[in-house]
Amino acid sequence: MSGLPTFLNPLTALLAAGMVVPPLLLLYFLKLRRREQQVASTLLWRKAIVDLQVNAPFQRLRRNLLLLLQLLLLLLLCLALARPVVHYTPSPGKNTVILIDHSASMSAVETFGAANTSRLEEAKRQARNLVDAMGKDDRAMVISCDDSAQIELPFTTDPQRLKTAINAIEPTDRASRLKTAYKLADAQTAFNPEQLRSGEMDLPNVYLFSDGRVLDAGELRLRGNLFFTPIGSSDLPNVAVVALSAKRNYERPAEVQAFARLANYGPDPVEADVELRVNGEVRGEATGELGCFLYPERWDQAQRDNYQKIPGHLPHKNSVTFPKIEIFSAAVISVRQIPRGPDALAADDIAYVVVPPPKSLSVLLVTDGDYFVEKAINSMSLKHPDILSPAAYEDDPKLGHPITYDVIIFDRYQPRWLPPVGNFMHFGSIPDGLPVVAVKEQGQNVMLSRPGVLDWERDHPILRGLMLNRLFINEAIKFQIPLPAAVQVLMQGYKGPLMVLCRQDRCTHLLVGFDVVNQSDWPMRLSFPVFMHNALEFLALGADMDVRLSYAPGSTPRIPRVNLQQAGVPDRIRQIKLDGPMGRKTLTVSEEGGDFVLPALDKVGVYSLDPPIPQFEKIAVSLLDANESNLMPQTLAPGGIGQTATGRGKAPWELWWWIIAAAGLPLLMIEWWIYTRRMHL
Amino acid sequence: MPTAPIKKHELLLDSSFMARLDQLDVMSRKILAGKMKGERRSKRRGQSVEFADYRNYVIGDDLRFIDWNIYGRLDKLFLKLFLEEEDLSLYILADVSKSCDYGDPSKAMYIKKVAAALGYIGLVNYNRVSIVAMAEGIVAETGAMRGRKRVAQMIDFVSQLQPTGASHFTESCRRFALAHRQKGVCVILSDFFIKEGFEDGLRYVAGGKYDLFAVQVLSPQEINPDLQGDLKLRDIEDNDMAEVSITQPLIKQYKSNLNAYCLALKDYLTRRGATYLFSSTAVPFDTLVMNYLRERGLLG
Numbered sequence: 001m002s003g004l005p006t007f008l009n010p011l012t013a014l015l016a017a018g019m020v021v022p023p024l025l026l027l028y029f030l031k032l033r034r035r036e037q038q039v040a041s042t043l044l045w046r047k048a049i050v051d052l053q054v055n056a057p058f059q060r061l062r063r064n065l066l067l068l069l070q071l072l073l074l075l076l077l078c079l080a081l082a083r084p085v086v087h088y089t090p091s092p093g094k095n096t097v098i099l100i101d102h103s104a105s106m107s108a109v110e111t112f113g114a115a116n117t118s119r120l121e122e123a124k125r126q127a128r129n130l131v132d133a134m135g136k137d138d139r140a141m142v143i144s145c146d147d148s149a150q151i152e153l154p155f156t157t158d159p160q161r162l163k164t165a166i167n168a169i170e171p172t173d174r175a176s177r178l179k180t181a182y183k184l185a186d187a188q189t190a191f192n193p194e195q196l197r198s199g200e201m202d203l204p205n206v207y208l209f210s211d212g213r214v215l216d217a218g219e220l221r222l223r224g225n226l227f228f229t230p231i232g233s234s235d236l237p238n239v240a241v242v243a244l245s246a247k248r249n250y251e252r253p254a255e256v257q258a259f260a261r262l263a264n265y266g267p268d269p270v271e272a273d274v275e276l277r278v279n280g281e282v283r284g285e286a287t288g289e290l291g292c293f294l295y296p297e298r299w300d301q302a303q304r305d306n307y308q309k310i311p312g313h314l315p316h317k318n319s320v321t322f323p324k325i326e327i328f329s330a331a332v333i334s335v336r337q338i339p340r341g342p343d344a345l346a347a348d349d350i351a352y353v354v355v356p357p358p359k360s361l362s363v364l365l366v367t368d369g370d371y372f373v374e375k376a377i378n379s380m381s382l383k384h385p386d387i388l389s390p391a392a393y394e395d396d397p398k399l400g401h402p403i404t405y406d407v408i409i410f411d412r413y414q415p416r417w418l419p420p421v422g423n424f425m426h427f428g429s430i431p432d433g434l435p436v437v438a439v440k441e442q443g444q445n446v447m448l449s450r451p452g453v454l455d456w457e458r459d460h461p462i463l464r465g466l467m468l469n470r471l472f473i474n475e476a477i478k479f480q481i482p483l484p485a486a487v488q489v490l491m492q493g494y495k496g497p498l499m500v501l502c503r504q505d506r507c508t509h510l511l512v513g514f515d516v517v518n519q520s521d522w523p524m525r526l527s528f529p530v531f532m533h534n535a536l537e538f539l540a541l542g543a544d545m546d547v548r549l550s551y552a553p554g555s556t557p558r559i560p561r562v563n564l565q566q567a568g569v570p571d572r573i574r575q576i577k578l579d580g581p582m583g584r585k586t587l588t589v590s591e592e593g594g595d596f597v598l599p600a601l602d603k604v605g606v607y608s609l610d611p612p613i614p615q616f617e618k619i620a621v622s623l624l625d626a627n628e629s630n631l632m633p634q635t636l637a638p639g640g641i642g643q644t645a646t647g648r649g650k651a652p653w654e655l656w657w658w659i660i661a662a663a664g665l666p667l668l669m670i671e672w673w674i675y676t677r678r679m680h681l
Numbered sequence: 682m683p684t685a686p687i688k689k690h691e692l693l694l695d696s697s698f699m700a701r702l703d704q705l706d707v708m709s710r711k712i713l714a715g716k717m718k719g720e721r722r723s724k725r726r727g728q729s730v731e732f733a734d735y736r737n738y739v740i741g742d743d744l745r746f747i748d749w750n751i752y753g754r755l756d757k758l759f760l761k762l763f764l765e766e767e768d769l770s771l772y773i774l775a776d777v778s779k780s781c782d783y784g785d786p787s788k789a790m791y792i793k794k795v796a797a798a799l800g801y802i803g804l805v806n807y808n809r810v811s812i813v814a815m816a817e818g819i820v821a822e823t824g825a826m827r828g829r830k831r832v833a834q835m836i837d838f839v840s841q842l843q844p845t846g847a848s849h850f851t852e853s854c855r856r857f858a859l860a861h862r863q864k865g866v867c868v869i870l871s872d873f874f875i876k877e878g879f880e881d882g883l884r885y886v887a888g889g890k891y892d893l894f895a896v897q898v899l900s901p902q903e904i905n906p907d908l909q910g911d912l913k914l915r916d917i918e919d920n921d922m923a924e925v926s927i928t929q930p931l932i933k934q935y936k937s938n939l940n941a942y943c944l945a946l947k948d949y950l951t952r953r954g955a956t957y958l959f960s961s962t963a964v965p966f967d968t969l970v971m972n973y974l975r976e977r978g979l980l981g
Contacts, residue, residue: 034913040783040903041874042916042923048934
């Protein structure tokens with residue numbers, strides 16, 4: 001037990017003392033009501049009284065002794081009313097699982113007691129307290145958890161080993177998920193299914209030290225008894241970069257524009273300056289009036305409106321668009337919010353984007369002649385706008401391996417072979433082997449006559465900003481989609497899909513079900529060159545034109561074997577060095593196998609590979625996680641499982657009944673004894 | 682504690698006890714001169730069968746009392762002198778103050794019974810018996826009585842005595858001593874709880890002409906008080922109040938004081954040739970009369 005007792009109910013105690021002590025004193029000092037008793041003579045009684053007066057001090061003491069004892073008894077009862085408690089660490093139990101959250105939010109620094117430390121350190125300290133409270137034969141294990149879980153130490157009765165394992169837990173920048181940790185806890189604890197069936201359970205005690213900000217609260221299951229110790233306070237200031245994107249202008253590939261969005265998870269509005277760096281060099285700033293003024297995310301709309309109404313208060317501004325920057329090579333763009341006040345979490349103050357080198361697309365058009373499509377691709381600043389006839393395409397062996405073109409456009413031609421890897425556009429044809437097939441009748445494609453455009457994916461990068469409702473289509477291939485999960489319909493006609501996007505293995509196919517030149521008026525419309533531009537951009541760069549090339553902490557980037565091969569790995573080079581915020585690691589690549597998976601990148605920052613692997617020369621890891629940046633701890637156990645422990649792993653121990661039993665009753669007996677001794681003849 | 686009023690003709694002595702008392706007589710350690718010829722040796726020399734002394738013959742003396750044996754030896758004439766047989770005065774001083782109206786058994790009744798017993802013994806042995814009731818002075822007195830025929834009168838007198846008034850022991854003893862100059866046996870029956878002190882009163886009766894027997898009678902409640910709590914003790918005689926909180930030390934001190942008081946009384950009496958006897962009303966009065974008073978030499 002440690003610490004002086006505190007009182008849960010001091011006012012009640014004071015009130016009770018004020019009510020009962022004065023009357024007791026009054027009773028003792030008021031003239032006693034004496035019963036009249038007749039005696040033959042008071043001669044000897046008076047003499048006895050006088051003689052006893054010789055020992056007056058002792059008599060006074062004897063009389064007052066009862067008063068003192070009764071006062072003491074009253075005060076003890078008042079003390080019990082005050083509900084004194086001491087906080088002590090109870091024994092955790094026979095089988096204990098210690099779960100320590102070391103996700104990004106646990107790196108927040110705040111004041112615990114008299115010291116400024118991180119939440120993780122506080123969690124470890126409380127976990128060590130728990131270990132100290134273990135009984136001699138109690139077992140415990142240590143599991144660290146963030147978005148996964150790891151057993152730091154299996155069950156042991158050695159407290160020293162447990163503390164060493166606890167101390168060794170390092171912070172990460174990863175998100176929080178407890179599902180795996182709970183499953184580990186259940187799996188590792190030795191319980192007897194027979195006991196469960198008979199109703200006799202000896203379930204383990206699971207102690208979770210966390211701020212409770214988990215993403216999978218609704219999916220948690222645990223058989224043991226969970227005790228959740230919330231770590232952290234709810235009024236920490238924290239401004240975070242929650243979104244960052246950068247985009248090259250493919251008309252002018254050297255231009256890059258960056259966008260950043262911030263969020264304030266503290267209790268009060270704050271101002272934040274934002275700084276943009278390219279390869280470490282400051283290339284842009286948003287400070288002062290150009291910076292952000294952030295209302296707290298926890299405010300509702302009414303609070304925001306009320307705040308803004310006050311004269312002198314700035315409106316909410318949480319995003320920054322930096323001016324276009326010319327970057328002529330691959331670069332790492334970082335955006336950092338510079339707090340003007342304290343900021344509890346550093347990991348979310350900066351975000352990175354790796355911008356690939358400016359690159360002109362190499363496009364191959366396979367056509368028998370298409371003025372409009374040729375016009376469209378020739379108008380773009382493409383590296384290789386090659387045009388081949390279908391026959392030449394079929395005969396060209398260079399198209400196999402390695403990949404030569406970023407996009408191959410098949411105009412009204414169904415290729416008999418396709419490169420194993422690549423991005424393809426198909427106008428008016430569907431190659432074999434795709435999740436989309438043309439409906440045929442008697443070996444011929446079924447055509448939809450004047451299908452009309454019913455709807456299109458207005459938010460999709462390929463069709464964003466385009467008006468297609470008046471597009472005239474004379475006829476289009478009728479699509480059949482056996483596997484809808486693998487296909488995304490981009491344009492829907494009244495009679496069926498008109499444009500779909502599907503992926504298969506390492507290929508991306510954009511299927512336009514009609515001959516844009518001969519069966520539609522699309523080339524005459526302004527939307528067509530924009531469509532061509534967007535489509536080529538999308539196919540060449542991946543799923544999102546506003547590329548977020550930043551991985552989440554804990555990600556394990558997968559490097560395609562093709563990329564490795566481009567760097568001569570593992571033919572000439574068997575090892576890759578990974579440098580970054582986690583230090584240097586040497587990775588060995590096997591000769592056989594498919595893609596190569598990097599180890600989990602737990603910390604925010606920029607990692608580099610040596611030798612450089614195409615498209616993976618630099619790997620950016622940014623937090624960009626609203627849940628982790630929101631540092632408000634949960635007060636209840638995640639998912640409603642278990643109970644919340646109070647304090648620093650300590651439980652309150654109420655003393656009131658001890659006061660009554662151990663002190664009050666003996667005192668009462670002593671007082672009774674003294675009273676009866678007075679009366680004893 | 683006060684007792685029920687004593688009935689006027691309550692029998693103090695039953696006939697069987699009186700028969701036992703016939704065997705007794707009042708004794709005196711001192712040979713005292715009485716007024717009449719009783720059944721008592723007196724210091725006076727008179728005519729009796731008991732030789733007392735010689736004196737020289739003087740012309741005119743009775744020749745029958747000449748001791749011729751001495752004449753034959755000494756050739757001188759001596760006259761025999763004989764002890765005179767005289768009656769004994771028995772004074773019974775009974776304390777009838779209010780303080781005796783206390784106790785269970787009642788001190789007053791006890792004193793009256795003893796007084797009646799002693800009076801009976803004195804009367805049947807032809808002693809001169811006087812019973813004096815003391816309280817605020819002498820409140821009642823029988824006068825000198827002799828003979829068996831006075832027994833009924835004596836018992837009637839004693840029966841009618843009622844505890845009354847405060848105790849003025851000194852004044853009572855003084856008046857008694859002045860009114861009764863005849864020597865004799867004086868028995869004081871009292872609790873001797875005298876606030877003015879017993880010394881002054883006893884000085885009148887102790888030593889000298891009286892063969893004094895002081896019988897202190899106390900009730901068990903006075904010897905071992907059964908009191909508890911916080912009390913206001915009221916003196917039954919003068920309504921004096923004493924506030925006490927009964928504790929064991931107080932009881933102990935009271936008993937110690939009682940013991941010391943009794944010892945002081947005994948010592949005072951003993952120094953003056955008187956006899957002290959302590960009795961509790963718990964002791965049957967016949968035991969007191971038949972045993973203790975005989976042992977102490979008052980009765981024989």
